Amino acid sequence: MSVSLEHYLVLSAVLFTVGLFGALTKRNAIVILMCVEIMLNAVNIAMVAFSRFITPELLTGQVFAIFIMVVAAAEAAVGLAIIISIFRKRDTIETTDINLMKG
Amino acid sequence: MIITSPSVNSLLNPQTLAADWPGGFWWHWVLFTIIVIAVVIVMVMGYIYMARRQIGRMQSRVGPNRTGPFGLLQPIADVLKVLLKEGITPTNVDKTVYWLAPIVGLFPVFSIFAVMPFTNGGMLANLNVGILYVVAISSISTVGMFMAGWSSSNKFSLISAMRVVAAVVSYEIPVLLSIAGVLLLSGSLSMNDIVLAQDIPFILLQPLGFIVFFIAGLAEISRSPFDLLEADSEIVAGFHIEYSGIKFALFYLVEYGEAFLLSCLISTLFLGGWRGPWLPEWMWFIAKGVLVWFVMVWLWATLPRVRIDQMMALAWKFLLPLALINLVVTAIQVLTLPEGSLWVMIPVNFVITAVLILLWSKNSKLGWGRVEV
Amino acid sequence: MGVDIAFWVLAIVGIAAAIAVVSLRNVFHTALMLILCLLSVAGIYVTLSADFLAAVQILIYVGGISILIILAIMLTREVQHGSLSNKLRIPVFIVAAVFLGVLIFAMVNSPWQISSLPPVEPTTPALAGKLLGEGGFILAIEAAGVLLLASILGAIVLVREK
């Protein structure tokens, strides 16, 4: 069976779901950030697969993938900076312990 | 399996391949992969020999001269000695990571040589994204070093690994920016096309880019004077303290393989690669690489080791602004200068380089203003 | 044929690595598995004939983001505590499974209009034209540049010691 668009989309969906599961269940903030990266990558796979199979002459999907990478890089930088400053203040990065705003 | 796929084959640019270069048969790929790996290992041995002899002479010593004529067999003796040693696995190491680290470090070094143009088109894979591939893959070997440093469960190796990461993260930026200057001139990412574009070697057109790339490259592969990740006086041996036997040999190979890689890259990007009169092409390529290695060992024998804060300051305050200015100046020159008048750039760029380095070196002090560069 | 084998190998490696990321307890191993997952995604890009994107993926994710993540792990000393789950484990698993089912159902049953054109080769000049040329995404690029600058400044301000 030749690899088609559906294969890539299913791969993308599985990766996205795994990332989603991790992002919602993990307690370590850095691991949550990693899971978000996996989700962004899953979206990128879907983008590039659409670009390859539906509009191969336009490359718009790849352009969007590049923008998603830029946003991911910015998000990682700021996110890790926030995590490190939280760690400095409170000496933990367990999301269950960071509950100052909880009523 | 990936190689035989039509999609990847179509990534290769068939026009720039020489007529007698193999393309279609899988055993050609296997054969030439083995040849490239063998060349790398032989050159690494040659580099080790050359470094030891040259440093010896620069310190008024002789260097190894006992094994074989002129000590030529010394690297082989070294390799045999290291391989025959007992491979010790300390108790508290993270076993899987500890065993995988040398392989993760070694694999990128070999795979980069797939896109290195030893002759005109004489490369395993003429990728369209050649230089980008080189920069991308070389960052994987940092992960190997970090794995080694972390899994050894040794404070010294962890400090060393942190230094590796800090150095690579900071110096990646000047490296990429100075490569971008070259790419503006060559108009292609393919390594072979970069060499083909060098009617004038880019070291003349990009003197500032060359200096930035050379210094930042030295820091990335942690050669002296930026070898503070294995500063023996502070942190014993760096990230491979706990390694012995064949695993240590692999790290040694990575270290000198990266040196060979950097000299080949400089030869390709700035010195005109395989281009040159009279001699065969591959000989020019190797000769330029050896010349670069000579300069690297010369610096190694001369300069004292920098501190970590000096290293960071050099990256962010000195190299980064200079690389940015170089990129902007090159872009303006490429846009405004008419076709075929590249030689005008040579004196202009040399003047700009001299002025910028004078201006910036006045501002950057090392060691509370006592030792100044 | 080669593309098929490559796809299956890369897909299985990628999914296995992703599952390892969410299930391993050692945070450093998690980061290494993330790197493996990102590398296999780069391989997936190659099978989709997006060579430039594959190289950029390795450069940004493996060379940049994962190194930063490892650095953050080291700075926060959370390796000993491990990466534990919170109380929502089972409900989230059910929700994720249902979500995956819906996604796959929608994807498989949608009538995609597959184009038979060959992919653009090489992609680098085409992408450059798309990004920077007439009618391209030059405004978005400028915005991305501003975003990156803002995030760098923000990160520096956040982690700066008083």
Add this chain to the structure above:
Amino acid sequence: MKFERYGLGIAKGLSVTLKHMFRHPTVAQYPEQKLNTSRRIRGNELVWDRQKCTGCGTCAKTCPQGVIKIVTSTNRVNNRYEVEKYQVDTGYCIQCGLCVESCPYQTLFMGYAYERAKYRRGELVQNMEDMMLESGKKQPSGYFYPEIAQELPRQTLLVERITEEE
């Protein structure tokens, strides 16, 4: 205009190392080439003149390590001591030279040789036959004996080899 701040230091250093590279190396290739040691070297062996020795045993008494062993018998004919056994354990010898200085008849000398590495500790014990001056194999050092020192060759130094070349 001073250029000390503009990277001239690096250039100076590089020129120094380059100069050294084309200079003659200043090391001696040891097993083949040997430098002359000091004329007054305290080599790690003793040389003993049997003819002049009276067997008084002063050397053994002064030795702080107590490594000199001397056994004598009385010779009634010549009315003197006959040395039966004289041995030094050079493994414990600290080369202080007190035995040489204390010898009233000037029969004991420090050795001039320095290559006495052995595989067994027992082999370091110097016997009577091994230290005799008469055998001609042993060269006494000029330590405490200026007249012997004058006959020995002058010491050669690595520094001299450098100045030779320049």
